[in-house]
Amino acid sequence: xxxxxxxxxSNFFLACAFTIFLGGAAAAKTIILDDSGTQALDPAVALHWxxxxxxxxxxxxxxxxxxxxxxxxxVAPWLKRNARIYLVLPxxxxxxxxxxxxxQGKLLPGQLQSGNRTLVYSGxxxxxxxxxxxxxxxxxxxxxxxxxFPVNFQFVMDE
Amino acid sequence: xxxxxxxxxxxxxxxNRTRLRQRTLGAACVAVCGxxxxxxxxxSPASPQTIYLQVGVGxxxxxxxxxxxxxxDTTVNTVSVTVAASALGTGAAQAMTTNSxxxxxxxxxxxxxxxxxxxYIGGFFRTTGATTSPAQVTATVPAALTDITGDSLPFSKxxxxxxxxxxxxxxxxxxxxxxxxxxxxxxxMSSNTWNESCWTFSLVNNSMLAAGSYSGTVVYTMTAP
Numbered sequence: 197x198x199x200x201x202x203x204x205x206s207n208f209f210l211a212c213a214f215t216i217f218l219g220g221a222a223a224a225k226t227i228i229l230d231d232s233g234t235q236a237l238d239p240a241v242a243l244h245w246x247x248x249x250x251x252x253x254x255x256x257x258x259x260x261x262x263x264x265x266x267x268x269x270x271v272a273p274w275l276k277r278n279a280r281i282y283l284v285l286p287x288x289x290x291x292x293x294x295x296x297x298x299x300q301g302k303l304l305p306g307q308l309q310s311g312n313r314t315l316v317y318s319g320x321x322x323x324x325x326x327x328x329x330x331x332x333x334x335x336x337x338x339x340x341x342x343x344x345f346p347v348n349f350q351f352v353m354d355e
Numbered sequence: 356x357x358x359x360x361x362x363x364x365x366x367x368x369x370x371n372r373t374r375l376r377q378r379t380l381g382a383a384c385v386a387v388c389g390x391x392x393x394x395x396x397x398x399s400p401a402s403p404q405t406i407y408l409q410v411g412v413g414x415x416x417x418x419x420x421x422x423x424x425x426x427x428d429t430t431v432n433t434v435s436v437t438v439a440a441s442a443l444g445t446g447a448a449q450a451m452t453t454n455s456x457x458x459x460x461x462x463x464x465x466x467x468x469x470x471x472x473x474x475y476i477g478g479f480f481r482t483t484g485a486t487t488s489p490a491q492v493t494a495t496v497p498a499a500l501t502d503i504t505g506d507s508l509p510f511s512k513x514x515x516x517x518x519x520x521x522x523x524x525x526x527x528x529x530x531x532x533x534x535x536x537x538x539x540x541x542x543x544m545s546s547n548t549w550n551e552s553c554w555t556f557s558l559v560n561n562s563m564l565a566a567g568s569y570s571g572t573v574v575y576t577m578t579a580p
Contacts, residue, residue, distance in 0.1 A: 234394040242401035249407070249419040250479050250547040252462065257547050259483070263396045334398055338547065342484035344399030350392065 229281065229351040233268030233325070241334060243341060257338040264331045267303065269351050272324035280318045281326070284350045287311035293347065294335040302328035313352065400483045406490065408478040408577040411455035418464040425461065431572070434474060434556045444563045451513070451556040460551055467519050468553035476528050477551030480544055480579040489543035490579040492528065498536030502567030509535045510571060512559045519553040528552035533573065541575065 241261040250256055271279065285295060285308045296307035303316040303326065317326060334347065407425050411432030417423025432455040442449070452471035460467045460477065468475045480490040499507035510533040517526035527550040528542035544550045 228392050230392050241396050241398045252549045338483045341400050346395045346397050348393050348395050
């Protein structure tokens with residue numbers, strides 16, 4: 197009897213913890229932000245071999261390209277609030293790629309692998325738009341590149 | 356959708372309720388049509404194909420791994436042998452030597468071939484996309500080496516072996532024997548791989564020849580898919 201009570205108590209706490217966990221996960225909500233004001237300064241990115249000559253083992257197939265975007269994110273609904281904004285590079289065809297970028301200070305510089313996201317802004321929203329100029333450098337395996345292909349980005353916020 | 360996410364009224368209970376409703380509607384809309392936002396860069400290969408073949412001496416601004424670039428070099432190297440009358444036709448192969456000075460690989464500066472006994476051959480072909488069929492390297496060979504009096508020596512009297520310092524396994528450009536006129540394959544290059552070998556030529560010395568200086572030119576060609 198004594199041991200049964202202990203067992204029941206233990207089950208109770210496990211059940212509570214599990215319920216709390218589910219409740220926390222369901223509350224998180226990711227919103228895709230309106231960045232329709234974003235402009236590409238050079239929309240077509242020319243990819244060049246990182247090393248014109250390949251290696252003896254054929255393992256130096258990286259291609260590089262750069263592109264600059266004038267980013268404009270509509271954050272008006274979150275005016276006077278704190279926000280954490282992420283840049284998302286969804287997993288997409290033709291396959292894995294890496295990108296790094298520099299900024300002019302409003303947004304954070306960083307790097308990203310496709311299928312992931314990186315924090316680019318954390319702090320108070322003081323105006324209706326977040327604006328910056330981002331210069332991206334793309335790294336992609338030349339084996340994946342046969343013709344031109346689009347790479348899509350999104351800005352999101354957890355709310 | 357943009358209207359839903361535009362700044363809402365502030366400072367009043369009604370405004371707050373409106374803002375809450377707008378956020379709710381905005382979030383619902385994002386779930387349905389949020390993919391309309393985002394921005395796109397279009398990536399395209401600007402210089403997808405490059406080929407390089409070096410037989411004998413080549414030129415480069417430096418080793419590739421240190422940022423060097425290959426250069427065009429029109430040098431035609433010779434491979435030769437002088438056979439003493441007493442040695443002629445004995446069956447003992449006569450080693451040939453070259454005036455090529457190419458001993459290092461332009462990939463990394465590795466001392467790969469030995470001169471004057473070996474001729475460097477190497478190259479690559481760059482292409483995007485999945486691995487393709489290999490590039491072909493061929494030799495266009497005259498029917499014979501000739502001297503000024505019209506005597507001739509079949510090109511098939513010249514053979515070569517293939518090796519390189521530190522090499523193990525199969526050579527990319529294997530040993531062989533020239534054909535007597537025509538085009539023959541001397542190796543293949545897989546895409547996006549640096550390929551190289553060192554050739555050692557010799558004269559098959561199993562027949563008598565008229566005294567003279569015999570010569571002929573072989574042209575090597577690389578053809579990428």
